[in-house]
Structures are given as C-alpha cells and as structure tokens.
Amino acid sequence: MIKKVLVANRGEIAIRVMRSCRELGLITVAVFSEADRKSLHVRYADEAYCIGPPPSRESYLNIDSIIEVAKKSGADAIHPGYGFLSENPKFPERCVEAGIIFIGPSAYSIATMGDKVTARQTMTKAGVLVVPGTTYSITEEKQAVEVVNEIGLPVMIKASAGGGGKGMRLVRNNNDLIHYFRTAKSEALNAFGDDSVYIEKYIESPHHIEFQILADRHGNVIHLFERECSIQRRHQKVIEETPSPLMTPLLREEMGRVACAAAKAVNYEGAGTIEFIVNDNLEYYFLEMNTRLQVEHPITERVVGVDLVKEQIKIANGLPLTLKQENLRQDGHAIQCRIYAEDPDHDFMPQPGIIRQITVPLGLGVRYDGYVYEGYEIPMYYDPLISKLISWGKTRRESLDRMRRALYEYKITGVKTNIKFLERIMDVPAFLEGKYNTNFIENNKEVLFTPKKCGTECEDMAMIACFIDYLEKIEKVQPQKFTEDLASNWKDFGRKRSVLRL
Numbered sequence: 202m203i204k205k206v207l208v209a210n211r212g213e214i215a216i217r218v219m220r221s222c223r224e225l226g227l228i229t230v231a232v233f234s235e236a237d238r239k240s241l242h243v244r245y246a247d248e249a250y251c252i253g254p255p256p257s258r259e260s261y262l263n264i265d266s267i268i269e270v271a272k273k274s275g276a277d278a279i280h281p282g283y284g285f286l287s288e289n290p291k292f293p294e295r296c297v298e299a300g301i302i303f304i305g306p307s308a309y310s311i312a313t314m315g316d317k318v319t320a321r322q323t324m325t326k327a328g329v330l331v332v333p334g335t336t337y338s339i340t341e342e343k344q345a346v347e348v349v350n351e352i353g354l355p356v357m358i359k360a361s362a363g364g365g366g367k368g369m370r371l372v373r374n375n376n377d378l379i380h381y382f383r384t385a386k387s388e389a390l391n392a393f394g395d396d397s398v399y400i401e402k403y404i405e406s407p408h409h410i411e412f413q414i415l416a417d418r419h420g421n422v423i424h425l426f427e428r429e430c431s432i433q434r435r436h437q438k439v440i441e442e443t444p445s446p447l448m449t450p451l452l453r454e455e456m457g458r459v460a461c462a463a464a465k466a467v468n469y470e471g472a473g474t475i476e477f478i479v480n481d482n483l484e485y486y487f488l489e490m491n492t493r494l495q496v497e498h499p500i501t502e503r504v505v506g507v508d509l510v511k512e513q514i515k516i517a518n519g520l521p522l523t524l525k526q527e528n529l530r531q532d533g534h535a536i537q538c539r540i541y542a543e544d545p546d547h548d549f550m551p552q553p554g555i556i557r558q559i560t561v562p563l564g565l566g567v568r569y570d571g572y573v574y575e576g577y578e579i580p581m582y583y584d585p586l587i588s589k590l591i592s593w594g595k596t597r598r599e600s601l602d603r604m605r606r607a608l609y610e611y612k613i614t615g616v617k618t619n620i621k622f623l624e625r626i627m628d629v630p631a632f633l634e635g636k637y638n639t640n641f642i643e644n645n646k647e648v649l650f651t652p653k654k655c656g657t658e659c660e661d662m663a664m665i666a667c668f669i670d671y672l673e674k675i676e677k678v679q680p681q682k683f684t685e686d687l688a689s690n691w692k693d694f695g696r697k698r699s700v701l702r703l
C-alpha cells in the first residue's frame with residue numbers, strides 16, 4: 202500500500218493532491234524548480250527537493266531528476282497532477298522500471314489516447330463516433346486539398362500530438378487552406394517536436410461537453426457525469442459548470458455509457474476524461490481523452506460528492522472501485538472560474554509579477570484552490586493560472602449568484618488578472634440563461650472587453666505615462682522585501698523531516 206507520495210507538479214494542483222494525501226495519512230514529497238523555492242506547495246509538503254533550473258524541461262519535465270528524488274526520499278508512488286509529465290507515456294514506464302507506483306493509467310493507455318490520430322482509429326474500431334475527418338496523418342498539401350474537397354469546409358487542421366490548443370487552425374475559406382496547413386504544421390513541430398496533422402470537420406455551434414470516468418484494475422468503469430466547458434478563449438477553457446445546461450437525462454445516460462466504452466477500449470485504469478463536441482441538435486462526437494486529472498475536476502467532486510484524488514490513489518493501490526454507477530447522483534450545481542494572471546484586454550497576455558495584496562473569497566458554497574500569497578512572485582516560466590474558484594448552489598441560479606459574489610470579494614493587486622472579465626461574463630444574458638456555445642466570448646466581445654476610448658496610440662501613451670509614474674514612485678519608496686519578510690517560515694520549522702534546499 203502507498204505510504205509516501207511524490208507530487209511531480211507545482212502550484213495549485215500540487216497542493217490539491219497533497220491535501221488528499223494528508224487526509225489519507227500519507228507522507229508527501231514536493232519537487233520544485235529554482236524559480237519555485239518559495240512556492241506554497243514546497244511549504245505544504247512534508248519534504249521538498251529542488252530538481253533543477255526554472256525552465257520546465259530542466260526541472261518539472263526532467264524524468265531522471267524526479268525518479269532520483271523519489272528513490273532518495275523513499276516515495277513509493279508518484280502523482281503527476283495535470284500538464285508537465287502527466288501525459289507522457291515514458292513517465293509511467295520509468296516509474297515501473299524503478300519500482301515506483303504511477304498514480305495514473307498505463308503507458309499504453311496514455312500513448313494510445315495521447316496521439317489524436319491513434320485515438321481516433323481506436324475509438325472508431327470500438328464503435329465510438331469521432332468527429333468526421335481523417336484517421337491518418339496528412340503530410341502533403343495536395344492530400345489536404347483532397348480531404349477538404351471530400352468532407353467540405355469548414356474544417357479544423359489539428360496536430361496529432363496536440364494539446365493546449367496548439368497546432369490547431371479553423372479553415373473556413375479555401376484560400377486559407379495551404380497557409381493554415383503550413384502554420385499548423387510548424388506550430389506543432391515547435392510545440393511537440395512532431396509536425397503530423399490531421400483534418401476534421403468543424404462542428405458549427407460547438408459545445409464542449411466532457412465526461413469524468415473512473416476505472417479500476419478489475420474491469421469496473423463508471424462515469425461521474427458531465428462538465429460543460431464551452432466558455433473558452435483561444436480554444437482553452439475559462440469557465441466550467443456541471444450539470445451542463447444543454448444536457449437532457451436521456452443524452453446524459455447515453456453519452457455516459459459511450460464514455461465508459463471509450464475508456465474500456467484502452468483498458469483504462471484511474472481517473473480520466475472523455476471529451477465530446479456536441480452541436481445544437483445534440484449530436485455528439487468523440488473529441489479526445491485526457492488521461493489524467495483535469496483542471497476542472499473540483500466541480501464534479503462538489504456535485505457528485507467524491508474526492509477524485511483519493512479514488513486515484515485507491516485505484517493505484519489495486520483496490521476495486523466501491524462507488525456504484527446506480528448510486529451516483531448530481532447534487533445541485535457547481536461552477537468553476539479559472540483565475541489567471543493575464544490581461545484579457547491585450548489578447549489574454551500572461552502577466553507575471555509580484556502579488557502585492559490578495560483577499561481570497563470565502564463563505565457558504567465557495568471552494569478556493571490556489572497557491573499564491575502576498576509577496577509571492579508569479580514566475581514567467583509556467584502557466585499563469587493563479588487559482589480556481591468553485592461555487593456550489595442547490596440550483597444553477599444560486600451557484601451563479603455565489604460565483605458573482607465570490608468574484609466581487611476576490612481582490613488581487615500587483616498583477617493584472619482576469620477577475621473583472623469573469624465578473625462581466627456572469628452578467629451576460631446568454632450565460633445567465635445557459636444558452637451558449639464555444640463562440641460565447643467572440644459573440645459577446647463588446648460587453649466583455651474594456652472599450653478602447655481612443656486608438657491604440659493613445660493607449661500606448663497612457664501605458665508609458667503609468668510606467669514613468671511607477672518608476673518615479675519606486676525611486677522614492679524603499680522597496681519592500683516581500684518574498685523574504687512576508688512569507689512565513691512556520692512550515693519549515695514545523696516539518697518533521699529535513700528539507701533539502703540548494
């Protein structure tokens with residue numbers, strides 16, 4: 202049985218995983234890059250080890266260092282969180298070689314579902330309907346033209362190794378095809394070291410609806426209902442909710458069954474998510490599978506009443522699922538907002554920097570999964586997610602009112618965030634009525650973004666003026682040593698075991 206867990210991740214998800222470990226009485230080991238020395242996940246863990254310089258490929262993506270720390274610390278299991286190594290099939294392989302339990306699916310499941318073309322082939326064989334398009338990679342421009350002639354515009358060109366919306370292009374016009382084909386390929390090569398792409402039909406008025414599944418080693422597969430993730434920017438989720446306003450009981454049952462069949466087709470073990478694209482006629486198509494814990498898992502936890510990390514650990518221990526499909530219910534409604542250090546008015550540009558002041562929302566029906574504190578410097582090296590705010594209510598309306606109230610309470614100064622932008626979304630009629638699709642942000646840009654009162658030139662001048670004012674101020678005021686003085690060291694002193702710091 203697992204006794205000591207190394208969490209191969211950082212930020213909010215590392216803390217989230219460690220919380221469940223603590224409740225289970227397991228010892229936790231954090232790993233951190235040199236940029237994360239003062240990160241809360243380092244303080245939260247029972248032990249913490251530096252694994253390298255700030256760039257991810259030299260630290261959080263460095264399998265050798267992580268396995269070495271696991272061995273040195275005596276961790277018997279590794280939880281990958283999401284992102285980083287969580288969907289790299291080499292990672293579970295290396296864990297198995299080292300005699301360490303990987304809290305997640307097998308290398309085979311990850312490899313099959315991780316390559317989108319292989320996943321499409323596998324799902325088609327299993328009788329799961331995929332988005333119409335090719336089930337092979339397209340290398341030649343001539344081939345791309347032939348496929349588009351056959352399936353018709355609009356289409357999506359997508360990277361086989363895709364993720365994070367990279368290497369993806371929507372083609373509505375024949376004249377754009379070759380240009381987008383080339384840019385998708387080069388972006389895919391840059392991001393994934395693999396330029397294979399495939400083409401699928403663009404589904405109009407798309408809704409992104411996904412199903413949470415859990416599968417054990419004994420052949421039991423269940424689903425924990427759906428999450429609606431259609432509020433997206435750059436094809437990436439910003440707000441998620443469950444139940445989905447689009448869903449009907451019949452469709453839920455059917456899609457849940459298909460999701461379980463999809464997981465079974467790859468002998469899945471652990472927590473995973475089957476993503477679907479659904480159109481306005483409620484026709485649904487398999488999009489992809491995420492073979493890990495999702496960023497948006499807390500809304501399912503709240504509504505279904507299940508701790509998904511504890512379930513992952515139980516499954517990794519080889520125990521059978523005790524949850525039964527027929528006993529699961531959706532209780533009330535939950536919404537999650539992703540809080541990013543980014544500037545919605547400037548193409549959602551990341552805004553690393555020092556958090557000067559933070560007031561975290563609390564109160565009935567609010568969950569907060571975060572990792573920053575006053576004086577903390579958000580590093581420029583990683584995803585700018587600061588926290589996740591989750592609201593719950595007996596009804597969608599109550600959940601939404603609580604989210605609006607929580608966003609109002611949430612104050613962060615020092616870095617720009619998307620909090621105001623999210624607050625505006627809460628008041629858009631289409632969101633209030635639950636009648637939206639993935640075009641929501643584009644369709645409501647007039648009310649969501651700050652109107653530009655003058656041209657960009659005028660705005661640039663204003664930014665320069667602010668910057669000069671800022672420089673003058675910091676010349677006059679002694680800079681506060683935030684990170685050193687305001688960050689409490691209580692956890693270090695209280696730690697039972699030694700902390701290895703470079």
Ligand code: ADP
Pocket residue numbers: 332357363364365366367369401402403404405407409433436437476478488489639
């Ligand atoms: P990634 O793995 O890069 O995140 P996905 O395949 O999961 O890419 O797609 C991300 C988002 O892009 C979807 O949630 C959806 O909004 C949009 N999308 C992807 N494929 C299609 C499609 N065929 N039709 C319409 N929208 C799509």
